Amino acid sequence: MVIRLPTQKADRKMNKKWISASAIIFALAGGFYLLGNNLAVSSEVEEEIVLEEEEFEENLLYGINIDELDVIEGIVGKNQTLSTILAPFNVPYQIIDEIARKSKEVFDVRRIAFNKKFIVMTPKDSSQAQFFIYEPNPAEYVVFNLEEVQIYKEEKPVEIQRVEFGGLITKSLYQDMMELGASHELINKFADLYGWNVDFQRIPKGDKFKVIYREKVIDGVTVGFDGIETAFYEHKGQAYHAIPFEQNGEVSFFDQEGNSFKKEFLRDPVEFTRISSRYSLNRFHPVQKRYKPHLGTDYAAPTGTEIRTIGDGTVVEARFTSANGNYVKIKHNGTYTTQYLHMSKIASGIKPGERVKQGQVIGYVGSTGLATGPHLCFRFWKNGKQVDWLQEEIPPSDPILTENLLAFEKVKIEKMQQISAIPYTKNRGKLLADK
Template sequence: MKKIWIGIAALVITIGAASSLQFFDLPFQTEKEPEIVEPPLLDSLANQVFLYGINVTGLNIVEGTVSKNQTLGSILAPFNVPYQIIDQIAKKSKEIFDVRGIAANKKFTVVTPADSSQAAYFIYEPNPAEYVVFNLDSIDIYKAEKPAEFRTKEAGGIINSNLSADMTGRGVTYDIIDQFADLYGWSIDFGALQKGDKYKVTYQEKVIDGVVVGVSDIQTAYFEHKGEPFYAIPFEQNGEVTFFDQNGDSFKKAFLRDPLKYSRISSRYSLKRFHPVQKRYKAHLGTDYAAPTGTEIRSVGEGTVTDARYTSANGNYVKIKHNGTYTTQYLHMSKIAKGI
């Protein structure tokens, strides 16, 4: 008993010198694993800042707009990026985004560490929907899309002047107007629209940062011409959407009625028209469309280009063979597109 008491006393004296444990607790305590307490995160996820998918918490951000004749080198020079790095970036980025395409009035962002004057990232926005990230440290380049919101848009109204003016007045884009024209181009003569005709169309808008950057194809459409309704009902098969009317007939016909976006018809097809230059009556075997210079001209149907050149009688013209029966010609154009 004496030896045991001495041993315990020695243990108490030793521990007592280094801690405040009570003497009577010692014989009954078991050794515990040390408790690991995680230190608080310096920056919780709620406090972190992300820009273009990059964690920019605590970094310096400079946003700007490209000036006229400004290049990648002149943009990055004030941010102490060595010429060698700019050269490497320019060479490596050609397949993803050629930096020679940097244009005036486009937005860019430069990210610089708080403890350095040399930029770490350069981000360029070629359009409202995309951005290109240049990692100036790893010489890595990639392109990405901004997060987008898709919302259904519905527009309709009564024609007071013409379809194009009334639709644009209600915020409908030219892409949708063009699709609407193609959809109804065979069923309705847009040159003979009447005041009071009605239309309705639904589609989706692609919105980024509160700005509409694109539209989907038409989802549903309706047109009432001279009191007669024309419903466009979509049906999807094998990934392709085809529109049918209320009688189950397909809207897709052999030819479009008009090869242009909406324009004034200056002279119609006639077997006896008074020629404005020759001052005599003669056949006018075509339809003349008045449109601004540069207006896109579309073939009224699929076919093969058999001639595309200039002649004194036709001006710039293109001739298209559609099948064994039909051939169409497009005359007096301001120019012929490349590759035809």
């Protein structure tokens, strides 16, 4: 290889070019260096700002920053009003009056009730209340901004909590579940679920039950029921698993064989209660004092207990007669008709021609007509003839479809494993052997 060295003249030209290029390179390098340092500094500043924001989080209560406020908690006393509650906190009567007038659309202050919780907030340098917060129920609160004369209602955040337990029948489903901490709503939903498989009016001691359900919790306090996830009942040695599965766009319960728990009718027109008299062709009438057919089923319940239609249908009668008292009659289809007697009152909007849905409240238990005490007399017609409701075999909804069997099996295995892991308990904290 031959390398040609430049001449002296050429060297000078190249030196000038090299100097110019070097200057550009150094200038660019310096620029990038300064830019990099600026970016680094900027990042450090941002990081410091973020840290400062984290260090100075607001101390909120009911959505209000209370750093500069004193917070006083109280309970509404007997006959207390907004005016008497706020009187010790130097709130002018004119503001109380304006708050009372403005709040009617949000919350009528005349509904402030005994034994309910309230909060008063005052500035640390003043004894005059700035905020008044009232809790009408565990799930809501009303904020009265006394300084700006504003009123608004908010809901507390709700936590959904999963609960499970199992037990043995020693007295009744209702009593044994109550001793384990179950709510009335949970017991009613459980009884509705199994009503067509088990006669809870006549269950033997030794039957077993387990349930996994959800409840709503606010501030660590349970405020409501949020549905059953899965359940189990063993009746006279026969096991019934309730497996939730979505089919045709609806989540329903199926047994371990894939048969639906859902039927055209609910098992009872009132939530879990006591049957006081059954269908009979020769029963002594307590009012007329003679033996005559009793072609219905009587459910004992306190006055005002909700009565629900057992299925979808159309109201054909809703009126009062001297024998039936206030009653409603519903035609469900060409085969079945039901009637609900002795109501204290018929529910609003229930009149002939109205469509009703399964479980809809149509009236309230009473003792109108020929009745000695509060109860519901429920009557059931099949093909135009009154029959014994408790002996009827109502066909279930569709079972698991063939194309859904594999998916159902997967859900079934998961739910049955969850249920099997739950121990039986006699009462809170006391375990029984899982027989």
